[in-house]
Amino acid sequence: MAAKVITVFGATGNQGGSVARTFLTEQALADWRVRAVTRDASRPAAKNLKELGAEIVLADMNEMASLVAAMQGSYAVFAVTNYWEKADMEYEIQQGKNLADAAKAAKVKNYIWSSLYNIKELTNGALPHVYHCDSKAIVESYIRSLSIPATFFYAGFYMSNNSGIQSSPSEHAGAASFSNPEGLFKLTPDGRWVFSLPVSAKAVLPVYHTEDTGKYIKAAVLREEESLGGRILGATAYMTCGEIVEGFKMVFPKAGRSAEYRVQSEEEFRSELRVAGTPDYVIDEVYENMVLLEV
Structure with a gap:
């Protein structure tokens, strides 16, 4: 039986790095192959993942063609964006939509999006500036509108x-x-x-260590029937x-x-x-x- 491929975006970062390492090292995930996405294969973190057995591919979240190519043949995708790279809500939303569109084009069977709650909506406008949460929630709504098989991971307080x-x-x-x-x-x-x-x-505080992210995503794929379409709340306590x-x-x-x-x-x-x-x-x-x- 051919190994399933999980493509991991943000593979050299906190959440994605944990996911990649978990899928590369845990025996329960031995039938999975990791495709780690980066913009710079020369980074030490990318080299470390390659040494562990990951396939390293280059892609840019602003370039649709590169995203589709990175996801081709993937059973699952873990996608996370970095709002703080530019602290620009619209920029992050567009990247999130690009990723979702690529997942649909590549016919991904379990698209796992690192999401958060829409704080402006939940507080009826009382807290209108928590953009790094709202942007991810807006992307989640967009993903749901595409009717693709998806799971949503909510990271707690780092x-x-x-x-x-x-x-x-x-x-x-x-x-x-x-x-x-x-x-x-x-x-x-x-x-x-x-x-x-x-x-x-x-x-x-919903306390959470980013290094535990892989454990939650492991559960998302091993218990797929339970998790698809739902939200996984990442909190140890x-x-x-x-x-x-x-x-x-x-x-x-x-x-x-x-x-x-x-x-x-x-x-x-x-x-x-x-x-x-x-x-x-x-x-x-x-x-x-x-x-x-x-x-």
């Missing part, structure tokens, strides 16, 4: 944003070297690890901000002994991003994304 958990602070004073100014846990001048967002400690701090203390009992959660004001949150050079329109989007946790 715990890789959480510098304390991702970077494993040491259990001594040297923990300061692990402080990431863009992470959620920050080391204060008085030696405390502080997690702060502009929401209460009771706000709930649902934790409050306060529970995340308690988890930090458990993992790092010394460095995290005095860790705490602090509620930021809207102005504190915006000011912190502004000082880091973040454009105002992006600050609006990120702030509303945080507020969403309590809607």
